[in-house]
Amino acid sequence: MDSALVTDVRQCDTECVRTTDRKLHCVAIGLSMTLGLAITSFYDIVASSDAGSSTTATAAPVSATFLPTGEGWIVSGYHCSTGVCLAVKRTMDDGRTWTPLHLPSGLRAVTNSSGASYFPLVQQNIYFADAKDGWIYGSVSPVGSVGDTNLTFDAEIWSTHDRGASWSVLDTKSLGMKFDVLSLSASRGSIYAISWLKGQTFGLWRSSVTNDSWQRVSTPTLTSAAGGSNMEGVLTFTGADGWLMLGNDRGTTAAVRLLSSGRWVKWNAPCQTVGGSFAALVAFNSTTLADVCTIGGFGGDVAPGTPHYLKQQTNWVFVSHDAGLTFEPTSQVMADGSSEFLDSIPSLPASPAPGRLLIAKSVSHGLKTSDHLYLTRNGGKTWRSVYASPLTSFFPVIQSVKFTSSSLGYAIVQRTSTTSELIISWDGGWAWHASAT
Numbered sequence: 001m002d003s004a005l006v007t008d009v010r011q012c013d014t015e016c017v018r019t020t021d022r023k024l025h026c027v028a029i030g031l032s033m034t035l036g037l038a039i040t041s042f043y044d045i046v047a048s049s050d051a052g053s054s055t056t057a058t059a060a061p062v063s064a065t066f067l068p069t070g071e072g073w074i075v076s077g078y079h080c081s082t083g084v085c086l087a088v089k090r091t092m093d094d095g096r097t098w099t100p101l102h103l104p105s106g107l108r109a110v111t112n113s114s115g116a117s118y119f120p121l122v123q124q125n126i127y128f129a130d131a132k133d134g135w136i137y138g139s140v141s142p143v144g145s146v147g148d149t150n151l152t153f154d155a156e157i158w159s160t161h162d163r164g165a166s167w168s169v170l171d172t173k174s175l176g177m178k179f180d181v182l183s184l185s186a187s188r189g190s191i192y193a194i195s196w197l198k199g200q201t202f203g204l205w206r207s208s209v210t211n212d213s214w215q216r217v218s219t220p221t222l223t224s225a226a227g228g229s230n231m232e233g234v235l236t237f238t239g240a241d242g243w244l245m246l247g248n249d250r251g252t253t254a255a256v257r258l259l260s261s262g263r264w265v266k267w268n269a270p271c272q273t274v275g276g277s278f279a280a281l282v283a284f285n286s287t288t289l290a291d292v293c294t295i296g297g298f299g300g301d302v303a304p305g306t307p308h309y310l311k312q313q314t315n316w317v318f319v320s321h322d323a324g325l326t327f328e329p330t331s332q333v334m335a336d337g338s339s340e341f342l343d344s345i346p347s348l349p350a351s352p353a354p355g356r357l358l359i360a361k362s363v364s365h366g367l368k369t370s371d372h373l374y375l376t377r378n379g380g381k382t383w384r385s386v387y388a389s390p391l392t393s394f395f396p397v398i399q400s401v402k403f404t405s406s407s408l409g410y411a412i413v414q415r416t417s418t419t420s421e422l423i424i425s426w427d428g429g430w431a432w433h434a435s436a437t
Helices: none
Strands: 060-066 072-080 083-091 099-101 124-128 134-140 154-160 178-187 190-198 201-208 215-223 232-238 241-248 251-258 264-266 289-294 315-320 328-332 357-365 368-376 384-388 398-403 409-414 420-425 433-435
Touching: 060 398, 060 409, 072 124, 124 178, 154 190, 178 232, 190 215, 190 232, 190 241, 215 241, 215 251, 215 264, 289 357, 357 398, 368 398
Parallel strands: 060 124, 060 420, 154 178
Antiparallel strands: 060 072, 072 083, 083 099, 124 134, 134 154, 134 178, 178 190, 190 201, 201 215, 232 241, 241 251, 251 264, 289 315, 315 328, 357 368, 368 384, 398 409, 409 420, 420 433
16 A cells, blocks of 8 residues: 655754655755756765665665665665665565665765764665566765755656666756646556756656666646745556646645556545645555544635535545545544644545554643654544654654555654664554664
């Protein structure tokens, strides 16, 4: 039930440059070029000759991908002699053990060197469609820009077709991809990518999974938000059906769906009539979809005629039984005695199976908080805390949550300002265990 997702900073007052499956640090940016990604607080890009074989003790996971078979890959950042370096490892046993993979120097060189005092920011995500074909994607600073106070970013995709033994870089500029790649997801032998196109719009690209034959896909206009946190993309597929959503903490800015004819057409997102909040779409099958909507969204707006019981800022499970043409509220989310203030994580809600959903919420304990995962197994009627992070002075701690089967799920959790860990569930989200990556 895994859909390729990417994330934002919760209630960040300035626009941010997207980094991993979950924004870990907010960066103020100014306007330059058409889009305006000139960064006033910038990060140097460094290379390392280390292939990642000695990173076990200090590696901080930032993105992971698994197959239903239990084979998986993880991208980690770790402190090295030149700053922060990039490592990739593979597991064959549901994340119980990991083996380092060799990376080309160009791929290792796309990480940031200024992470010595906080979680190492790595601007790449990893996704595998099958055992052979995978991609590392995100953004990178142009060659020669180290030390440039007007640092800009380029979209980047590296592909492998031999389980990560070798990697090739894609010429994103020639394809018209700009600044960043937000999301990748595969369906029926094709791999899709969302990237900035021009100005304040995005584009969709497609390639065969087995080779790098990328082409632009025609879609209705995909717009970005006028402000708020970094833009995020959600691609959800089941069979021949697909749905695409764009948005940030201000709400959903674009939504299109894939028809059986192969055309992408405009689509009303799940929360559009109750404030337009942005959250991941869950597809149980080609007709039954679910999402969690914050009533009123960022601006506190709902359509005339909205039922009075949908109180402002409460969260509800919305379900569709007609492939997303209409959504209806079915259950109010009650976590820690409240229906408000869920963590804004674009990979959530996540689901291992029909009727099951996970959401996240930070629970206060004096001056510190613990981030919890809450699971429902009855469509949202009742919720139970199934994971609680150690107490911290910052939040949210849970960075991303995904499921690749009805049993196997995984999440990135920030432990301290400089470390993180991968947690894994082997029983559909009921129990979670730290993976020694």
